[in-house]
Amino acid sequence: MLKEVGASGQISLGKKYAGQLFEVQTAPDGTITLMPVKVVPAPLTAQEEPARYAAAAGTADGWLTPERLARRAAAAARSPAEMEAARTQWEEENKEAIEAMNQRMANIGSTGRRIHEWSSQHATEIDQYNAWAEQREPYSQRVRRWRAEQQK
Structure with missing residues (x-):
């Protein structure tokens, strides 16, 4: 069977091979061989297994790392006074940016x-x-x- 390489450098093998993975081997003489392969994923490390941590913590999204879970727990444990202090600190740190945005809104409007x-x-x-x-x-x-x- 002859296949022509299109202008974008692709060939079509047909629907029979749709979704399959192939290893492309190029020989010194220019011969190209496509070998069908099956990929077996490597075992996941703890850093790559966020769902396990999320399931243990009872979170729904399954993508939280232990560090993020700890930050969320710390934020949830803050008192209203601590929340207000954190807000005030953020506001002070970003005062120039807030003023610039307010000026921009005054100039051009929403x-x-x-x-x-x-x-x-x-x-x-x-x-x-x-x-x-x-x-x-x-x-x-x-x-x-x-x-x-x-x-x-």
Whole structure:
């Protein structure tokens, strides 16, 4: 059987081989051999087995490492006063970024506000377009009507 390599450098073996893995062996003379293979995963290490830790901790997502579980437990154990202190500390550390974002919002506004302003400024054109669009028949309906007329 001859197979041609396409412009993207690929060949198609057919649906019979869909999803299978092949080892590509290239000989010095340019011969290419495809060998079907089965991959057996290596045993997972503790770092690669997050589901075991999550199951032990009773979490639902199954992807939490012991470190993340410890951070979540510590956060859940904080008192309201500790939470407020952490929030205040974060706010102080990010004060410049918060002020810059507030200034940006004051200058350009939110996306919703800009859309509302634009649509208010262009209300006449929008109404004209909507009136025009209501009178137009969608292309698919025009084609159906034309085909029905052709069959008569």
